[in-house]
Amino acid sequence: MEERLGIAVKRAMLAPERFAPGASGFSVPAVFRGAEGAAARQALIVLHGARRDCIEYADIATDAFGDRLGTLALAVPQFPIAADLAGVEDAARLARWPDRIWIEGGAAVAPAGLDAFSVLDALIGHFSDRTAYPLVSEIVIAGHSAGGQLAHRHAVLSPLGDAVRYVVANPASYVWFGPAAGPWKYGLAGRPAYGGPLDDAAIEARYARRDVVYLLGRRDCDPEHRMLDRTPPALAQGPHRLARGRNYIAHLAARQGAALRHRLIEIEGVGHDPGALFAAAAARDAVLGAARNNQEEETR
Numbered sequence: 001m002e003e004r005l006g007i008a009v010k011r012a013m014l015a016p017e018r019f020a021p022g023a024s025g026f027s028v029p030a031v032f033r034g035a036e037g038a039a040a041r042q043a044l045i046v047l048h049g050a051r052r053d054c055i056e057y058a059d060i061a062t063d064a065f066g067d068r069l070g071t072l073a074l075a076v077p078q079f080p081i082a083a084d085l086a087g088v089e090d091a092a093r094l095a096r097w098p099d100r101i102w103i104e105g106g107a108a109v110a111p112a113g114l115d116a117f118s119v120l121d122a123l124i125g126h127f128s129d130r131t132a133y134p135l136v137s138e139i140v141i142a143g144h145s146a147g148g149q150l151a152h153r154h155a156v157l158s159p160l161g162d163a164v165r166y167v168v169a170n171p172a173s174y175v176w177f178g179p180a181a182g183p184w185k186y187g188l189a190g191r192p193a194y195g196g197p198l199d200d201a202a203i204e205a206r207y208a209r210r211d212v213v214y215l216l217g218r219r220d221c222d223p224e225h226r227m228l229d230r231t232p233p234a235l236a237q238g239p240h241r242l243a244r245g246r247n248y249i250a251h252l253a254a255r256q257g258a259a260l261r262h263r264l265i266e267i268e269g270v271g272h273d274p275g276a277l278f279a280a281a282a283a284r285d286a287v288l289g290a291a292r293n294n295q296e297e298e299t300r
Contacts, residue, residue: 021122047147217270
C-alpha cells in the first residue's frame, strides 16, 4: 500500500478483459458489456474514480442502464498503477500510470507515448468503426469524481470531442479559462501537447459549443471530504464539489453567453455516490439522451 497526498493508495482489482489502444502491443484492462455489433445503437464509455475501481463502476452502470443493454454497448477502461499489476500473468504487456496522473490525461509509465486521453480516443475510434458497429449513432463518455475530471479535460482538449456527449459528474476541479486560471489541470497553462496547436481562445470556444452535461449531487458539499482536492488552485474554485460545479458553469456563462451549449443538473438528496447519482432519473436522461427517447417512441 502506498501513500499519496496523505491518502492510502490500495491495490485495485484488475478488470478481466483487455483493450489495445494502439500498435504498441500494450493493452489496458477493461470491462465490456451490453450490445455488440449491429445490435448496438449507442456506446457508453464510463470512467472510474480515483480508486481505479473499474469493475465496481461497470456494475454501477449495469444497475443504472441495464434495461438498455440490448442496444447499449458499455465500455469501462481501467488506468492501473504498478501495484495493481503485482502477480498478474500478463503484467508485462499492460499499460500502467503513476497514481492519479491519468486524471489529468497524463502519460503512462509504460508504454512510452501512451496517455489517458489516447485511450479514450481509441475507444471512440472503436465504437465509430462502421464495420464493427454499423448502427451506433451516439457515443457518450461519462465519469464520476476522478473519472469526471478525466472526461471533462478530454472534452476541453480532444480533437474528437465534437462527436461525443460528455457527462461530467461530481469532479473535484475543472479547467478554468483566462490568464489567472492557473496551471494545467486547473487552467490551460502548461497543458499537454495532446490535442494540437489551438490557442487558448480557440480551445475555450470549441469547448463551449460541445455537448457537455454536468451532474452534481446537492449533498456533495463536504469541504472536509477525505478525497477532495484541497490544493490552493482547487480551493480557489470553491470550498467543495457542489460549489465548484456551480462556480464553473457561472464562469463559462459569463465568458461565453449564448454560445454555451452546456447543461447543469443538480440531483437532490445525493452526495458523492456514483451509484445513487447515475440511478437518478435526470442522470439517466443525461446519459441516455436521444437514444432513450428514440427507444421509448419505438415501444409506444
